[in-house]
Amino acid sequence: xxxxxxxxxxxxxxxxxxxxxxxxxxxxxxxFIIAFCICLATWIVLSGRFDALHLTLGVLASxxxxxxxxxxxxxxxxxxxxxxxxLGFIGYIPWLLYxxxxxxxxxxxxxxxxxxxxxxxxxxxxFKSRLKRPMSLFIFANSITLTPGTITVFVSITGExxxxxxxxxxxASLPGKMEEKVARxxxx
Amino acid sequence: MISFLAAVxxxxxxxxxxxxxxxxxxxxxxxxxxxxxxxxxxxxLLLSLTxxxxxxVQDLTLSAILTALKIMLIVVFVFITxxxxxxxxxxxxxxxxxxxxxxxxxxxxx
Numbered sequence: 170x171x172x173x174x175x176x177x178x179x180x181x182x183x184x185x186x187x188x189x190x191x192x193x194x195x196x197x198x199x200x201f202i203i204a205f206c207i208c209l210a211t212w213i214v215l216s217g218r219f220d221a222l223h224l225t226l227g228v229l230a231s232x233x234x235x236x237x238x239x240x241x242x243x244x245x246x247x248x249x250x251x252x253x254x255x256l257g258f259i260g261y262i263p264w265l266l267y268x269x270x271x272x273x274x275x276x277x278x279x280x281x282x283x284x285x286x287x288x289x290x291x292x293x294x295x296f297k298s299r300l301k302r303p304m305s306l307f308i309f310a311n312s313i314t315l316t317p318g319t320i321t322v323f324v325s326i327t328g329e330x331x332x333x334x335x336x337x338x339x340x341a342s343l344p345g346k347m348e349e350k351v352a353r354x355x356x357x
Numbered sequence: 358m359i360s361f362l363a364a365v366x367x368x369x370x371x372x373x374x375x376x377x378x379x380x381x382x383x384x385x386x387x388x389x390x391x392x393x394x395x396x397x398x399x400x401x402l403l404l405s406l407t408x409x410x411x412x413x414v415q416d417l418t419l420s421a422i423l424t425a426l427k428i429m430l431i432v433v434f435v436f437i438t439x440x441x442x443x444x445x446x447x448x449x450x451x452x453x454x455x456x457x458x459x460x461x462x463x464x465x466x467x
Contacts, residue, residue, distance in 0.1 A: 217423040273400040280380030314440035317396035
């Protein structure tokens with residue numbers, strides 16, 4: 170990636186952090202509590218024991234993790250739009266699963282086709298995405314890789330994608346509807 | 358009834374796994390082999406593990422539900438890590454300078 174290629178409009182806008190009335194201490198506390206609850210829930214699901222010893226160990230372990238990494242796991246900047254994002258995610262995942270299923274059938278058909286070698290024409294396609302935020306690019310890139318027929322080769326922070334596609338129908342589907350969905354999900 | 362549904366899901370999952378293995382053997386080059394390897398496996402895992410979770414959760418006790426939750430957690434983690442791993446392998450190929458196989462008579466549009 171050439172640094173000179175980055176023109177100003179490619180650089181994601183810096184979001185101003187809303188100056189909160191809460192003190193840094195309170196924010197840290199809220200981050201701690203959320204991280205602690207998530208850690209403890211994971212502990213309980215994974216351990217499956219409810220006696221005093223295991224629960225105490227779980228509380229201790231979650232406490233240590235939340236103290237050390239609470240502010241890293243739950244960043245205050247993202248907290249405000251987190252609920253909307255999660256709601257969007259719940260809508261996005263079934264659609265993604267359906268797309269994965271359709272595309273899987275396609276690759277399965279290719280794998281068993283007797284004249285498979287004539288049907289496929291692998292190529293690396295390049296396109297520029299209009300997504301700006303790193304998180305959107307990350308979700309979009311992983312969604313591309315999850316849908317069969319396409320694997321992300323390279324993503325730049327400015328939204329340039331290189332994608333390896335197995336055949337022409339897979340290549341033609343990009344960036345298309347998936348990009349729109351991710352954009353709406355992340356509120357871009 | 359539920360165990361029948363679970364069996365159907367597991368068999369479907371195994372079918373996807375089989376397709377993945379056949380695909381790895383039949384596709385022409387490194388990059389195209391990653392397609393069935395990385396993705397048909399994910400789908401096979403999703404179907405077969407959903408089947409197993411359904412089978413486990415039949416008798417609705419707390420421990421059965423916890424076990425089913427753990428099984429579904431495996432699916433979630435594979436869905437996060439599998440694309441990353443596939444991308445890492447492919448990126449290693451690109452960095453090493455391996456050029457992708459293209460169908461004879463066709464020129465890749467770049």
